[in-house]
Amino acid sequence: MPENSECIDGEEYPIDIWLLLAAYIRPEDVCRFSLICKNAWTATCTAAFWTRLYKRHYNLDADLPDRLQPDSVAKMRCLRARVIRSLFHLYEPFSLRVSKSPPLPESTPTTLLNSKCLLCWVNKVSGSRSELMWEFNFKFVKLPTKGKFTINVSTDMRHHRVRLDFQDSPVIRGKKFRGEQGVQVVLDPVHSVRLMDWWHPQYPTSSYN
Template sequence: MAPRERPVAAPPPPAAAMRKRGPRKRLKFRAEDVCLERVTVADYANSDPAVVKSGRVKKAIANAVQQEAKSFCGLEASCVPTDEVLSVTESCDSSDEVDSKDSINDRISSRKKKSKRCKENSDDVVGKEYPIDIWLMLASYIRPEDTVNFSLICKRAWTVTCTAAFWTRLYRRHYNRNAILPIRLQPESMEKMYCLRACVIRSLYHMYRPFVSRIARNPAIPEITPSTLKNSKCLLFWSKKVDQQSSLWEFSFKLQRQSPRFKNSCSKRLQPPLRYEDVHMNPDQDCCLLQITTLNFIYIPIVMGMTITLFTINVSTDMRHHRVKMVFHDSPIWSGKKPRFDHGVQVVMDPVHSVRLFDWWHPQFPSSHI
């Protein structure tokens, strides 16, 4: 029996006859072939950014939609040319690169126009301006601790806090007859305009209960005292014996804190109106009182007019008291420079019974108001 012959496979077609595979061309829709049923939301909202990077609608689809809309209205699509309406979209089918550039330019121009409109609106519309009498009436109902927040509302609210009427009313609202006040803080002395704001603030620490409790809660000397007293200028210095029965001595240093030079040159504070300069005058601004009580008398050289460059509090040698060391120089030493302690005046106080620090509004601060 003869074996079956296998069919011979046909030879492959020549290379020239093979069709070259290239990139598929995008289908171009014609306006007459596209109807409204073939247009979906994806053509507008979820269009493929790889096909149309600019996110614009194809002109053919837009023409089809316009023709369908006109047919519903009883109009012929050929009556009104669509070239004028969609002239902006003629360059959408040219290339993706051109579309992306056009979209970027459109976004930049739209942002410029929007910012220009916002600037014009901000220049034209400034909001409502209420008379200063309304702000003065509202200020009669705020708490003393909310004065700063009230002054930050607007410029007129800040102007109200600069007036003498605001501070006089604040004093009368919280005046307490049972409080023991110095002569300068008595109601008869509050008629003076000089240092009125500072006197009212000091009187609140005598009469206003939240401020009085705040002083009671604060420690005698804060932990940040050594850093806050650096570069403070000694204005006055005096010493006295606490009482005749004990051997305690009290040394007081009236210091004025100094801010760095760059802060003084760059900071621009709002200045009160000229008519209320006396109200805001405060000779003790940025001043504090350093009070050190020792177990016996210690000789201290004259340091008035000098600047504290070092202030430390350590444990005394007997491990029961404190030891305070201060170094004074003729001029302040700013950050980045190391002080030379051999050129300064060193003051060592040991043993120390207590160290206290009072700000200018504290009741125990010796006021210099006239």
């Protein structure tokens, strides 16, 4: 086919058709469905799509935290994230995936490369003025961008040492990570580390997400 020729085969269907088809998509097929065409992707971006997906799999016997109950989901705040988190409680193929995962923190890798830190927050756990205990929560998403997370032995040889390296460009495969080009954060000592996906039922979240 000539380089500049336009493909005239096929037909573009209205968004209403894709919204109708989206009502029958399994949760694990949402990504594949959204890649069919622009209108299919648009359908998966609507509040109606995520609300219907939640209602299809919700049941009264489900043990859901308050932030994932129907009243909270109906408020539409962080709707997509709430529905996805709900599915790991409600949808058997997803809940089985969690139950078959190695227990935490044994499954925590020593290195996380090319991930983006979306959010970080700190909570005071306990301790006097002389010895404070803090809980650091970093929300990472696995993307080809900007970061390296490394765990090794602390200087006191009894705990962990966590190093977070941030830079503006991703690390190219086969190239060495240049920590001096970005910002480095070192936490030492660290008593425990748990690394999990943002949708995991054990992932710490606030009532707002």
